[in-house]
Amino acid sequence: MTTERGASVRFDKVQKSYDGETLVVKDLNLDIKHGEFLTMLGPSGSGKTTCLMMLAGFEPASHGEIFLNDRPINNVPPHKRGVGMVFQNYALFPHMSVAENLAFPLQVRSLGKAEQQEKVKHALEMVELGEFGSRRPAQLSGGQQQRVAVARALVFDPDLVLMDEPLGALDKQLREQMQYEIKHIHENLGVTIVYVTHDQTEALTMSDRVAVFNDGVIQQLSSPDALYETPQNSFVAQFIGENNKLSGTVTAINDNICDVRLADGTELKADKVNVNAVGDNTTLSLRPERIEIAAVDSMENRVKGHIEELIYLGDHIRVRMNVAGNPEFIVKVRNRAGEQKLAEGQDIQIGWFASDCKALDPVG
Numbered sequence: 001m002t003t004e005r006g007a008s009v010r011f012d013k014v015q016k017s018y019d020g021e022t023l024v025v026k027d028l029n030l031d032i033k034h035g036e037f038l039t040m041l042g043p044s045g046s047g048k049t050t051c052l053m054m055l056a057g058f059e060p061a062s063h064g065e066i067f068l069n070d071r072p073i074n075n076v077p078p079h080k081r082g083v084g085m086v087f088q089n090y091a092l093f094p095h096m097s098v099a100e101n102l103a104f105p106l107q108v109r110s111l112g113k114a115e116q117q118e119k120v121k122h123a124l125e126m127v128e129l130g131e132f133g134s135r136r137p138a139q140l141s142g143g144q145q146q147r148v149a150v151a152r153a154l155v156f157d158p159d160l161v162l163m164d165e166p167l168g169a170l171d172k173q174l175r176e177q178m179q180y181e182i183k184h185i186h187e188n189l190g191v192t193i194v195y196v197t198h199d200q201t202e203a204l205t206m207s208d209r210v211a212v213f214n215d216g217v218i219q220q221l222s223s224p225d226a227l228y229e230t231p232q233n234s235f236v237a238q239f240i241g242e243n244n245k246l247s248g249t250v251t252a253i254n255d256n257i258c259d260v261r262l263a264d265g266t267e268l269k270a271d272k273v274n275v276n277a278v279g280d281n282t283t284l285s286l287r288p289e290r291i292e293i294a295a296v297d298s299m300e301n302r303v304k305g306h307i308e309e310l311i312y313l314g315d316h317i318r319v320r321m322n323v324a325g326n327p328e329f330i331v332k333v334r335n336r337a338g339e340q341k342l343a344e345g346q347d348i349q350i351g352w353f354a355s356d357c358k359a360l361d362p363v364g
Contacts, residue, residue: 006035006192007069007159009055014064016050016216024050026216028064035190037183039203042213043239049164051213052196056162057081068160079108084153084161084191088168090145092137098124098148099133102155109156123151126185143174150182154191163195167202179205200240204228212236233274234360237285244291244329245363246284250275258359260284266324269300269354274361281362286352288318288330293340295351302351305329307344317342323350 009032016025025047032038040048053059055066057078065072073081092101102120111119124130127147137145146166153161163182167175183206186193197203203210204224212219212227212235220227220236231237238245248268252259258272260282268284275282295302305321316332319342323329331350333339342348 006033006190008032008034008067009160009192009194010067010070011051011055012065012067014051014054014066015062016047016054016059017062023062024216025054028216028218030211030218030221032192032194035192037186037193037195037206037208039195039197039207039210040213041197041200041203041210041239043198046213047216048196048198048211048213052162052164052194055194056083056085082156082158082160084156084158086146086149086153086161086163086166088165090137090149092145092148092152094137097134097136098129098140101137101148102133102152105152105156111156119155119157123155126154126188127151127181142170143178146170146178147181150185154185154189158191160192160194163193165197166195167197167199175202176205182206204240212239214239230273231285231358231360234283234285234363237358237360238363242288242330244284244286244288244323244326246286246324246326247362248282248284250278250280250282250359253278257354258282260359262324264325266303268303268357270357270359271355273358275359282359283361283363285358285360286356288332290356291331291350291352293319293331293333293342293348293350295349298353299351300354301357302349305331305348305350307342307346307348310342310344321350 011028011030014025014028015023017023040051042048050059054061061074065074099120102123103116106116106119124133127150129147167178170178179202207224209221209223210227211221214235220232227240237243246262248260248262250258251261253272256272257269258275260268260270270284303323305323307319307321308327309320311318316335319331319333321329321331
């Protein structure tokens with residue numbers, strides 16, 4: 001057994017089928033490092049929660065092996081894996097006080113009363129609920145109940161904590177606050193956290209790395225910034241953040257830059273990411289904040305656009321345009337003094353650098 005803080009996890013060729021025919025997880029190979037915060041992100045039915053349930057021991061793998069600190073755990077029951085778990089619905093015992101809820105996993109592990117009290121006190125202070133030990137869950141707000149659930153998962157000092165959509169029931173402001181709190185707890189303790197969510201902002205905010213799932217397969221495993229800046233396929237580009245799509249055909253390739261002709265004849269240059277040869281169909285991915293109004297001469301791509309709609313959002317103006325036949329083309333313009341005045345119905349020139357435009361696999 002390793003002495004490093006935080007558990008290591010390895011999925012080795014893991015598959016899962018519920019009916020013996022359809023695979024909901026397909027040949028998963030994934031290494032999670034000691035002390036890492038790894039998020040499994042994806043739409044409903046993508047396989048992310050199933051992976052978490054297999055790691056927790058609530059679902060058996062149909063094929064392959066899961067390792068915890070280099071020890072195979074497929075045949076180890078959930079209560080002997082030493083894993084903390086946080087659920088979306090909190091799963092607190094309503095008839096117990098907060099302190100009794102936290103003491104329960106310590107009682108199961110046969111710790112003495114004095115040690116239980118010390119660990120419960122420390123866990124409550126960690127989530128800033130030191131004065132709430134005598135209350136029942138029903139006397140707490142949703143955010144406070146979730147803090148108790150997090151504290152209970154950590155109270156017995158596990159090396160691994162699993163979190164399944166833990167903030168899904170909270171309102172937006174509280175959800176954002178809890179994201180930072182969980183992130184800071186992780187930084188302070190060094191425990192390994194595997195976190196499941198369908199919320200991309202949550203994943204980008206909290207994680208060391210993010211595994212983007214779709215159709216039972218990891219589409220990309222990267223740091224949050226790499227995931228956003230350099231998507232490896234069109235699914236990731238569309239799922240992470242806002243993204244403009246332009247479809248065309250590759251007409252030339254020069255090192256890492258390719259020329260692409262759109263259906264209306266517009267010629268663009270893009271970063272060659274997921275295309276192989278001249279003649280390939282491609283979908284270009286372009287973030288709205290990388291586009292400039294009144295393009296500068298150094299930009300390889302300069303096109304005309306027609307403003308369809310302006311939406312004021314405080315720190316920026318959301319501009320919906322018709323560009324190269326795409327009437328849903330979005331540009332984010334910073335709201336600051338001296339910016340060009342825009343109006344609906346206006347024709348303007350916009351531009352972007354080839355390096356900000358990714359040539360990916362075609363989207364049907």
